[in-house]
Amino acid sequence: MTLPLGIFYALSALMIGFSLVVVTSRNLFRGAMCLTASMGFVAAFFALLGGDFLAASQLLIYVGGVMVLILFVVMFVQTPDLFRARQTSVRWIPALLLAGGVGALFIRAFCHIESPTELPVLQPTSTALGHLLLGDMAVPFEVISLVLLAALVGALVFGLERES
Amino acid sequence: MIFTFSMISHLFLIPILPFAAAFLIPIFGRWLPQRGAWLSIAAVMASFIIALDLLLRVGDGSLLLPHAVTPVPWFSVGLYEFVWGFQLDGLSLLMGLIVTGVSLLIQIYSLGYMSDAPRLKQYFASLSLFTSGMLLVVFSDNYFQLFIGWELMGLCSYLLIGYDWDREAAGKAAVKAFLTTRIGDLGFYAALLTIFIILGTFNFVQIEERLLDGGLSSWAITLMALLIFGGVVGKSAQFPLHVWLPDAMEGPTPVSALIHSATMVAAGVYLTARSYVLFSGSPMAMHIVSWVGGGTSLMAALFGVATRDIKRMLAFSTISQLGLMLLGLGVSGYSGSVMHMATHAAFKALLFLAAGSVIHAVHTNDIWKMGSLSKQMAVTFTVFLFGALALAAIPPFAGFFSKDKIIENIYLAHQPGLLALAYSVSGLTAFYVFRVIGLVFLGQPKERDRFAHAHESPWVMTIPMIILAFFAVSFGWILSRPSIFETFFSAPLHHAALEAAIPAWVMITANSVAVGGMGLGLFLYTGDLTRVESLARVFHPIHHFLFRQAYLDEAYELFLLRPVRGLAAGLDWFDRQIIDRIFVDGFKTIADELLSRRTPEEATASGERSGRIQNYLMIVTFAALVLLFWNSH
Amino acid sequence: MFEIGPLLIQAFTYARQFLTTLGATPLQAVVGIKFLQTTLTISIILAIPLFLVYAERKISAFMQARLGPMHTGPWGLLQTPADTIKLLFKEDIVPQGADRLLHLLAVILAAAPVFVCFAPVPWGTGFPLINLDTGILFVFAVSGVSTLGILAAGWGSGNKFSMLGGLRGAAQMVSYEIPRALSVVPVVLFYSSLNLQTIATAQMERWHGWMPKWFIFYPGIGQIAFIVFLIASVAETNRIPFDIPEAESELVSGYHTEYSGMKFAFFFLAEYVYVFLSSALVTTLFLGGADGAAFLPSWMWFLGKTLLIVFLFLWFRWTFPRLRVDRLMQFCWQFLLPLALVNIVLTVGWMMCKTPSQDVLPTQAAIPSSEMHGSPDDAGLTKAVEK
């Protein structure tokens, strides 16, 4: 049980715990907070797997941006029954079975994957990622900016109060 | 092949100029004088001048026909290279001159005729677009490009017939014209495909070479020829598809003059002449062409006799003359019918314009309401008279030279039936033309109020008519001069003209029949009309039958349109009841059944609502699960 | 002469050897030393707010021609310890309607990230806790988390005013993060690296021998980037011109109205540490970090420049009126952001014409961390983690 494996198990246990809270907690705000925590752990995993630039951008975009948005909306939309009523509809048993089934099948499929053991030392990836994004992945990089623009406009159109 | 400006010989410019005008007018129309009319006239005039310049260069020998221009590459599909190719030979130069000339005169005429009409921009834009389409047909050197021009003309005829669409009749007529010509165009389209499949090229010259070096079964040539003839029947309003032309008179008269007399309908004859090598290759096709042509011309002439509307009379006369031209082509009288096409364009346009100026003055088409207009509208009367004489093929006028050639060819082809048919048609033509002259210009005024303020049309309308009148008189003589005849009407190379002696009686009967028809028409319909009433009572059933155009429209409605509508209704029922009922709703009920075993109403009643969105998500995940499980084994 | 950096490195290497002799595997030794280093840094950082609070009180007093705290200890030096002790003994009230766990969590979320941000900051030669390749990005990412702390504080205290304060604060911090990040882009572009250490050392050269090549002295691009970053940082720390969230007059001091005692102290502590962090960033990015003449040790230069910038922050507090909320937002989105973007374009222009021939983006091979000034055991850590 070397240290990295120990770290891995600890982090994954925490992350799964927080994700379960997200999915089952009655109080939506608490759910959002736990989602932030689990995203933090995802960033930790990215760092563990050598994506240092990735971990920082995950923190920046998800935790700093998307979660703030979700918390904003949760605050705007605080209906009184939001915190008392049962949060899952009556279908939670079939849902649990389906999710469990999918999870089990995936795990059964993934368990036996053998991967190379000796791996190159982790290198800082920012410069290489920069070259990649603006070199080979230049087209998707530009298209993504269009996607973001569309999302921006769409959000404005839906969100704005229309005086009609 | 880099496309440089010098490559555009000015031959290209002829169709391009009106095309450009057609698009500039709607954009800049508001600021142009007369809402863009002058731009359109200027464009057509420029094309006319270029055509004239080409004629002069042919005249002084510096340009020999047929003269091919280097094609401009357009796009290539597989091996075949589509090009914008233009070709100049006698036929295309002649038609180019006629089209640009007539279009120019008619656009000037419509300045006066349409002065108070709304949407002038759209009118002149469509006219220019039409002219460019026709010129594209005339000058193109391959079928594909010709087809583009062909479709452009169909579109413009729809736009122009339905010009004042607030009148319901005009709208219906436009749709009818468009659909009927479309049916014909189907034939032509099929011809395009078969030609490409069999011969592998669209270019006329290549087609001619591949046909001449033989090796092609006769049924293939006949098939191609007949399919092309389908397009011709549609566009030139021959027997089965002629119903749209009389209704097309709903459009303004200059439009009828240009499109439905001189150019578009003549395009069918032009197409037959252009693909003459195909037609002359299969005797069966020639036979069909001549009989269809002949039959149509007789039928139309009979209908012409019985109409009350001056423009319908001219429409029927156009159909009949076109039939005659096709008849001429059918009996391998190439030069005769091409010349007739040329002369007919001149005097028929003239007749239409004159009729237009009459309508403009008395505001009605019904010839029974008009009378003795010769005194008030002397110029229109004389011009109309010249046109009528040319149409009736009275010797010194244009019609005589071309119709006489056709009749000679019929005789040379030893077709007694067709000869009799030709004679009766020319007799009837003379009769119904002078019937109209008698009723409209010579007899007593039927309704005094119309007669009172009838006045001569403004100069802008009369001058084009006078120019056309000059041609109606002299065009036949000019064209039959040997030198001109040789350049314009020399039959395609391989076809040996049948040079045999023509007995005198052939021509004498033709002329006497024409003069007889003229006399009868004038005698009956001028002066007091008592004789006409007595005749009318005797021939009433026939007259009514002809007046209703042999109930052809009703027959089409009964035997064609009604079954099609019935079929459509049946299919709609089938789709709605069977397919929707079983497949679409079926799955929904199954899905609902599978999941909540309760319809939404029960669910809401019991407080637990069956959430639809998540139900469907459930199905999706379940399917994914099954797939995952299935392929992991 | 008092370069503490190298001394510390020797000390830590001896400690690591000592730990390995005690039977710990190299990995455990490295992690132990890192643990030791972090506690050391945090203790230094904790000392700073004590000083800053006192400094702020004194300076604002002098600006208003008064003396400031004088009674507690000579010239009021013991004022801040007195405050902290006072707050320690205050009763820690949690509002009845509030979510207890969230109330506590908010404080942690607001305070903790700031300390983490100090890791990549290069104090001087041989000092950065960890020579992080994504230095500045890491700092922005972690400081983004403190926005959540404010939201949680607003929501956790249960009352409407604090929630509104929280919302406004979060909105302000999120929107000012963008011009702040964009204003750093020219620096990153110029020195083609995110690593704060590389940026600091790259500014060590001299123009014509005497003029230090700090980024702020680059005509045009340097000044604009400096100003935009400074303003955005002031907004990020919710200081006076932008302190809408805890504006006493309107929202009864915003999201930390319901906090009392030690939690309230923590909020203030976090704020001042954040001010110090921002000024440290300013010095690293624009004032050449620990670059200075030899007569003073490098960390002394760094500290001096940072305190200078902190003085600026304090100075702003008593000079600018508070901005209205929509004005605040408008200022950020319609002035700062475009200015930062224009600055990026200018920098690229400058870099293009400066070195047209040589490829502007040097395909810089990833600098093996050991070669840099960073503490040698960084490399050890990465290798160890990998084993």
Place this chain on the structure above:
Amino acid sequence: MITLAHMLCLSAILFSIGIYGVLARKSLIAILMSVELMFNAANINLVAFNRFLYPDSLWGQGLVLLVITVAAAEAVVGLALVIAIYRNTKNLNADDLHLLHD
């Protein structure tokens, strides 16, 4: 040693938690959050593959960056929709939103 199998199992667990959340939760925002969870599970997979199977290239991480951006865009539009729905119907219960159906 952390192997690929560890990572993939972890992301599979996270993914199935996300699916459960989407299927079982009532409120729209909870569904949106579960979708974010699923996105993150996918990202872990990508980075794991990149690290273990193709260590020298960075395409996996580049793709994750794109996925993060698209997920952020999707979240933005989703939240705007949620606000619009809330403003009109005052409740965010997924079951009640069946206007498109009968």
